[in-house]
Structures are given as structure tokens and as C-alpha cells.
Amino acid sequence: MKLTQLKVGESGVIEKVVAPEPIKSRLFSMGITKGNRIKVIEHTLKKETWGVEVEGSKIALREEEAGAIEVKND
Amino acid sequence: MIKAVMVGQPNVGKSSLINAISNARLHVGNFAGVTVEKKEVELLNNRLKIVDLPGIYSLHAYTPEEEVTKKYLLFEEYDLIINVVDANVLQRNLVLTFQLLDMRKPTILVVNMIDELEEKGGKIDAQKLSILLGIPVVLASAKEKRGVEEMVELILKGFKCEWKIYYNDKIEDEIEKISSILNNHFQNPDLSRFYAIRLLEKDEDIYKIVHDLPIFLELYKVLGESIKRLSIEFDIPDVRDLFAQERNALAKSVVMQVLTPPPHKESLTQKIDKLLIHPILGLPIFLFFMWLIFQITFQVGSLPMEYIDQVVNNFANWLKTILPPGDLNSIITEGVIPAVGAILMFLPNILLLFLGINLLEQTGYMARAAFLLDGFLKRFGLQGKAFVPLVSGFGCTVPAYMAARTLKNPKDRLITMLILGFMNCSARLPVYVLLIAAFFPAYNAGNILFAIYITGALLGLIVAKILRTLLFKGEPEPFVMEMPPYRFPSLKALALELWYKAKIFIKKAGTFIAGAAMIIWFLSSYPKNPSLIQLYEQKMESAKTIQEKKALEEELKAKLLEQSYLGRVGKMIEPIFKPLGFDWRLSVAVVSGLSAKEVIVSTLATLYAVGEENEKGLIQKLRENIDFKTAVALIVIIMIYSPCVAAMGTFYSEVPNWAWRLFYTIYPNVLAWILAFGVYKLLERV
Numbered sequence: 072m073k074l075t076q077l078k079v080g081e082s083g084v085i086e087k088v089v090a091p092e093p094i095k096s097r098l099f100s101m102g103i104t105k106g107n108r109i110k111v112i113e114h115t116l117k118k119e120t121w122g123v124e125v126e127g128s129k130i131a132l133r134e135e136e137a138g139a140i141e142v143k144n145d
Numbered sequence: 146m147i148k149a150v151m152v153g154q155p156n157v158g159k160s161s162l163i164n165a166i167s168n169a170r171l172h173v174g175n176f177a178g179v180t181v182e183k184k185e186v187e188l189l190n191n192r193l194k195i196v197d198l199p200g201i202y203s204l205h206a207y208t209p210e211e212e213v214t215k216k217y218l219l220f221e222e223y224d225l226i227i228n229v230v231d232a233n234v235l236q237r238n239l240v241l242t243f244q245l246l247d248m249r250k251p252t253i254l255v256v257n258m259i260d261e262l263e264e265k266g267g268k269i270d271a272q273k274l275s276i277l278l279g280i281p282v283v284l285a286s287a288k289e290k291r292g293v294e295e296m297v298e299l300i301l302k303g304f305k306c307e308w309k310i311y312y313n314d315k316i317e318d319e320i321e322k323i324s325s326i327l328n329n330h331f332q333n334p335d336l337s338r339f340y341a342i343r344l345l346e347k348d349e350d351i352y353k354i355v356h357d358l359p360i361f362l363e364l365y366k367v368l369g370e371s372i373k374r375l376s377i378e379f380d381i382p383d384v385r386d387l388f389a390q391e392r393n394a395l396a397k398s399v400v401m402q403v404l405t406p407p408p409h410k411e412s413l414t415q416k417i418d419k420l421l422i423h424p425i426l427g428l429p430i431f432l433f434f435m436w437l438i439f440q441i442t443f444q445v446g447s448l449p450m451e452y453i454d455q456v457v458n459n460f461a462n463w464l465k466t467i468l469p470p471g472d473l474n475s476i477i478t479e480g481v482i483p484a485v486g487a488i489l490m491f492l493p494n495i496l497l498l499f500l501g502i503n504l505l506e507q508t509g510y511m512a513r514a515a516f517l518l519d520g521f522l523k524r525f526g527l528q529g530k531a532f533v534p535l536v537s538g539f540g541c542t543v544p545a546y547m548a549a550r551t552l553k554n555p556k557d558r559l560i561t562m563l564i565l566g567f568m569n570c571s572a573r574l575p576v577y578v579l580l581i582a583a584f585f586p587a588y589n590a591g592n593i594l595f596a597i598y599i600t601g602a603l604l605g606l607i608v609a610k611i612l613r614t615l616l617f618k619g620e621p622e623p624f625v626m627e628m629p630p631y632r633f634p635s636l637k638a639l640a641l642e643l644w645y646k647a648k649i650f651i652k653k654a655g656t657f658i659a660g661a662a663m664i665i666w667f668l669s670s671y672p673k674n675p676s677l678i679q680l681y682e683q684k685m686e687s688a689k690t691i692q693e694k695k696a697l698e699e700e701l702k703a704k705l706l707e708q709s710y711l712g713r714v715g716k717m718i719e720p721i722f723k724p725l726g727f728d729w730r731l732s733v734a735v736v737s738g739l740s741a742k743e744v745i746v747s748t749l750a751t752l753y754a755v756g757e758e759n760e761k762g763l764i765q766k767l768r769e770n771i772d773f774k775t776a777v778a779l780i781v782i783i784m785i786y787s788p789c790v791a792a793m794g795t796f797y798s799e800v801p802n803w804a805w806r807l808f809y810t811i812y813p814n815v816l817a818w819i820l821a822f823g824v825y826k827l828l829e830r831v
């Protein structure tokens with residue numbers, strides 16, 4: 072499922088990042104890589120901007136990028 | 146001399162480490178992208194040179210400032226790499242380390258921020274890490290100056306590296322195939338291997354290097370086959386993904402062996418963020434903080450104002466009696482000192498504003514503000530990250546233009562730079578404080594100041610939107626930004642920073658602004674018209690009362706001023722500003738502001754200094770000479786028109802395109818005039 076389908080506080084393991092380059096490489100380099108655990112910390116009222124935590128760092132990204140991250144919920 | 150380069154992901158403390166081992170004062174801040182250009186620092190009597198580079202998340206450079214680092218790594222000469230990593234996010238940082246190790250240059254790993262990890266109860270086994278990576282490892286804390294001497298010693302003493310990091314055998318096979326072709330040309334196995342890896346990762350910079358080589362055709366064929374084989378073998382559409390996963394897995398296994406993780410516990414940052422980036426409360430809290438900064442800037446900053454004014458006045462009067470009478474006496478006591486004093490009065494305001502901006506930078510709130518504002522900025526065709534240069538613009542436009550380098554998309558960057566002038570810089574603060582004090586009720590002063598800054602910012606956003614729809618069609622770049630943990634700024638560092646800012650400001654007032662004031666004074670005092678003076682002296686002699694005499698004296702001064710060089714120039718440009726209610730003196734002041742915005746105040750002080758015997762402050766004189774709607778029009782002009790020459794110079798050097806430079810030079814001034822005129826007319830009606 073998409074990361075944006077998770078609720079605040081929920082987490083999952085990243086399966087795939089489907090964003091186009093070069094944004095995909097940028098997400099990789101920030102730790103958003105297959106196999107890492109990602110957790111939704113917060114999103115703005117309209118869910119336009121998301122805050123996630125991955126391997127100890129917090130990252131803010133837009134809905135479009137967050138939606139490009141596919142996770143396995145557990 | 147040994148030359149070392151500092152390389153690491155953003156915000157890991159590279160600049161802080163350099164500050165800790167030298168007496169350099171590199172700018173640091175708790176967000177990614179503080180350093181945006183290379184800075185060289187020499188230490189130990191030039192035995193060692195360290196180059197601070199912008200942080201880089203990976204060798205796939207993404208933003209222009211990362212490009213600076215990558216180009217440096219690839220094409221410049223240096224002896225070793227100091228790879229700085231953040232102990233708290235070791236895994237992510239090691240991914241970059243592996244990319245650097247691919248280069249096979251002498252490298253040491255500095256694990257910074259170890260103080261934070263240990264305080265949380267975590268530990269890193271440096272020895273084991275060193276064995277696993279094959280390079281020396283130093284645990285360090287720039288904050289506590291731990292490990293920094295060790296690092297320098299290691300560099301001076303020299304060290305050995307063993308290359309132990311290899312990828313999956315199947316990947317290494319392909320690397321080998323490509324690098325053996327490359328090696329025919331380069332005769333350097335390490336370099337060939339590095340290029341082979343980068344080529345598999347579709348690195349365009351390396352592609353450009355090999356593109357014109359005689360081996361290219363053969364290389365191209367083999368590379369294509371390798372990429373195909375790897376995609377099939379690993380069932381992955383893009384080999385870049387494969388390398389990312391490989392390095393991530395490697396990093397994970399290394400971290401597992403060397404890190405004793407701290408116990409899981411909700412961190413302070415998590416608690417604070419529950420409130421500060423709350424979906425509903427977040428934005429109001431942000432606005433409150435901004436309001437508070439301006440409120441304090443005005444209210445607290447105005448307290449010592451009169452005192453400073455008094456001291457400067459006394460000093461001028463004292464000097465007047467000491468120096469022999471004559472031109473030199475007047476130029477100093479009537480020209481320079483009052484003008485410089487008029488500026489120095491605002492030092493407290495400026496320091497408080499800088500303190501506010503500094504706290505934003507140092508605490509980590511900057512990235513939160515970017516998060517909160519991203520949705521809002523998106524509507525104007527910008528993105529959250531643009532908040533960083535925009536806020537720096539409240540301090541000074543020059544570093545703000547530089548900070549725009551952190552925006553990837555050239556269109557985004559240009560739009561942001563074109564509207565940065567609307568973010569009122571601190572040099573404009575004295576002018577506003579002066580005008581507000583003169584024309585608005587005191588109880589509202591802080592709010593008016595806040596309103597001016599907000600209006601400027603909103604106007605900038607509207608202009609951004611217009612530029613985006615008319616000239617720069619296309620989507621803004623995606624927004625991805627790290628939110629670092631909150632950090633307590635050290636009081637010492639804050640105090641030092643302010644002291645430094647105060648020194649710069651006083652120096653500017655004492656040199657540049659004093660010089661400008663001297664020129665303005667000279668141009669406004671000469672040429673003297675002897676026949677006019679004679680005529681008035683006769684009139685004064687025949688005057689009956691003291692008042693009459695005084696009045697004549699003032700009249701003479703006004704006449705002389707009008708006939709001065711500056712008066713004549715002023716009269717020439719007056720027609721441009723006449724529709725806004727400006728007299729020639731205001732017109733001159735506005736134009737002089739192009740040199741530096743503070744100069745507006747010193748020019749006003751000189752030009753309205755007619756009849757200084759009556760000891761009225763500049764504020765009083767402004768009230769007598771300018772009406773309310775003119776004052777507002779003046780504020781509007783200052784808010785919008787071109788920034789100072791230093792800022793314009795920076796823009797020109799950052800934007801090489803002539804058409805944009807021309808546009809940038811003209812449009813703010815036209816817009817300023819039109820809006821000021823509109824506001825003036827509007828106020829005329831009410």
C-alpha cells in the first residue's frame with residue numbers, strides 16, 4: 072500500500088519507491104530505501120505535506136512524493 | 146601543506162568541527178544547507194588547509210550547492226577526505242561513506258555528535274568500525290571539542306587505508322568488466338573502478354568525462370550489456386536502485402555490529418513536535434513567533450535609543466569645542482557624527498532581529514516552518530524549502546541570494562531570488578523604525594513593523610505567483626527536507642554571533658556609511674554662494690527681533706541647501722517623485738538608499754538638519770516636513786525598490802543571464818513607484 076494510506080503513528084517497511092529520477096535517488100539518499108522502516112509522524116491539515124521518520128531521521132515531503140513510497144503494513 | 150576536504154551529509158557538523166579546531170567563524174545552523182559555497186581555512190601555520198564544502202546527501206548531486214561539492218571532489222586536487230557522519234543517523238550516513246570509499250582516496254571517518262548519542266545511552270565501537278571499513282575512525286563532538294585534536298594529529302601523522310568494501314559478487318563482476326576497459330585508458334585501477342561504478346549508476350558527470358575517449362564505443366557496448374545483465378539478475382528496472390539497496394544493506398550490517406543503540410524512549414524532539422507541527426496549532430504558533438520577534442525588535446530595541454542619541458550628541462558637541470573651527474570641524478561634527486549616530490541608534494533593534502533569526506536557525510525550527518508553510522507556498526508556485534532563503538532575507542539579502550542555491554529547480558531558484566528583495570532586510574529596519582516612531586502611535590509600533598514585514602512578504606508571494614504563471618510555466622520542484630532534532634543553541638555561540646554582527650554593523654556605520662554621509666554633507670554644503678550670504682547678513686543686521694533674525698537665518702540655510710550640488714541634483718529628480726508627495730530631499734534620500742539602505746537615514750539626518758540650534762530630533766523634523774501619506778508612500782517605496790548595490794552584485798554573479806539581470810534591475814523600481822503612487826492617492830481620498 073501507499074505510505075499516504077497509513078495513519079499518523081503507523082509504520083511499515085518500505086517495499087518500493089516509484090518516484091521518477093532524480094527525486095527517487097534523493098529519497099534513497101535520505102534513507103527512504105527498500106527494507107527500511109518508515110513511520111508517519113504528522114501531516115498538515117489538508118494532507119499536503121507529510122512528516123515521516125525513517126531509520127532515526129525525520130523528513131518532510133509532499134503528498135506526491137509520500138504517495139510514491141510503497142510500504143508493507145504490519 | 147596538507148589539504149583536506151570536509152565531506153558529509155548536510156547538518157552533520159562539518160562547519161562546527163572546523164570552527165572547533167581553528168579560529169574560523171564559519172556559519173553553522175541546525176538545518177540542512179547552511180554552507181552553500183566552499184570555504185578554505187588554514188591552520189597550524191599553514192601546515193594544514195581544510196576546505197569546508199556544502200553538505201551532500203549522495204554523489205547523485207541534486208541541488209546546485211551539492212553540485213559544488215561533487216565537482217570539487219571529482220575535479221580538484223586534495224590530499225585526503227574527512228568524511229563527517231552523524232552518530233545519531235549512522236546508517237544513512239554510511240551510505241554516502243561507501244560512495245566516497247569507491248573513490249579510494251585517503252579517507253578518515255569522523256563520527257560527530259557522539260555526545261548526543263551517548264547522552265541517550267547509545268555507544269559506537271570505533272575500533273570495530275575502523276576494521277570493518279578499513280579506514281581510521283575518530284569519535285568526535287564539535288560541541289564538546291572532543292576528538293578534534295585526535296583528528297588533526299591523525300591527519301598530520303598520516304594513516305593507511307585498506308579497501309575492504311565490496312559489493313555483491315555479481316555486481317563486482319560487472320564493475321570489473323567495465324573498469325578493465327577504462328583502465329586501458331586511465332592506467333589507474335582505483336580510478337577506473339570508481340568510474341565504472343559511477344557509470345553503472347548513470348552518473349552524467351562521469352559520462353561526460355568518458356564520452357570523448359577513444360575507448361568510448363567499446364565501453365558503451367559493455368556498459369549496456371552489464372546494466373542489462375544486472376537488471377535481469379536482480380529483477381530491478383534501474384541499476385541505481387540496486388546500488389542504493391546494496392549500500393543500504395551494507396550500512397545496516399555494519400551498524401548492527403558497531404552500534405549499541407540507545408533504549409527506545411520518546412525524545413524531547415518528538416514531544417515538542419507534537420505541538421509545534423500540530424496540524425491545527427502549528428501555523429498560528431508560527432505566526433505568533435514571527436509577531437513576537439518583531440514586537441521585541443521594536444519595543445525592547447527602542448529602549449536604549451534615546452540614550453545612544455544623547456551620547457552621540459554630547460560627543461559631537463564636545464568635539465566641536467575641541468577641534469579648531471572651520472570646514473573640518475563642521476564636516477565631522479555636523480556631517481559625519483550626526484549621520485553615523487542616526488544609524489548607531491538602531492543597533493539594538495538590529496541585534497534583536499538577528500537574535501530572532503539566529504534562534505530560528507539554531508534551534509531546528511526552520512525546517513518545521515518550511516514543513517508548515519509548504520502547502521501555503523505551493524499556492525504561489527514555490528515550495529517549503531524556499532522559506533530558508535526568504536527568512537535569511539529578513540537579515541541580509543546577500544546571504545539570502547546564496548541560500549537560494551539549496552533550491553534544485555532553476556526556475557524555482559530564479560523566482561525565489563527575484564522576490565527576495567521584498568523580504569525587508571535588517572538595513573531597512575532603521576528607516577522603518579524612524580518613520581514609525583515619527584508617524585504612528587507608539588502603542589502600535591511593533592504591530593506596524595510586523596505589518597510592514599508581512600506585507601512585503603505577501604507582496605513577494607503575489608509577484609512569485611504572477612512570475613510563475615506568466616514567465617515560468619511548470620511545476621515547482623518536489624519538496625523533500627530533513628527535519629533535524631531540536632538543539633539548544635549554546636549561549637556562548639549566540640553571544641559571539643551577536644557580538645560579531647554588532648562589530649560588522651559598527652564598522653559599516655563607521656566606514657561605508659560615514660563615507661556616504663561625508664559625500665552627502667559635502668554635496669549639500671557646496672558651492673557656497675557668497676552674494677546670497679552677504680545679502681542675508683545685511684538683512685539680519687537690520688532685523689529687529691531675535692525671532693526675525695532666526696527666521697532669516699533658517700531661510701538662508703534652506704536657500705543655500707537648495708543651491709548646493711545635491712540640491713540641484715535633487716531638483717532634477719524631484720519630478721519623478723513629485724506625484725508621491727516627495728520633496729527633493731526625500732527624493733535624494735531614496736536614491737542614496739541604493740548604496741545601502743541605512744544611508745537613507747543618514748541622508749535624511751543631514752538634509753533635514755537645517756537650523757540645528759533648536760535641538761530638535763530628526764523625528765520632530767520629519768514630522769514638520771513630511772505628511773502622513775507621503776511617509777506611507779516612502780515606506781512602500783523602500784519596501785519594494787531595488788536592494789543595495791552589494792545585493793545587486795550578488796544577484797548578478799549568481800544569475801548569469803543578461804535578460805534576467807536587466808529585468809531584476811528594472812521591475813522592482815517600477816512596481817515600487819506604481820504601488821506607492823496608488824497608496825498615496827488612496828490616502829488622499831480618506
Ligand SMILES: Nc1nc2c(ncn2[C@@H]2O[C@H](COP(=O)(O)OP(=O)(O)OP(=O)(O)O)[C@@H](O)[C@H]2O)c(=O)[nH]1
Pocket residue numbers: 153154155156157158159160161162172173174175176177178179180181198199200201257258259260261285286287288289507632
Ligand atoms: N550536540 C552536538 N551538536 C552539534 C555538534 N556538531 C554540530 N552540532 C550542531 O549541529 C548543527 C549543524 O552544524 P553545522 O556545522 O552547521 O553542520 P554542517 O555539516 O556544516 O551543515 P551544512 O553546512 O548544512 O552541510 C548545528 O546546530 C550545530 O550546533 C556536536 O558535536 N554535538
Ligand SMILES: [Mg+2]
Pocket residue numbers: 159160161172173179180197198199200
Ligand atoms: Mg556547514
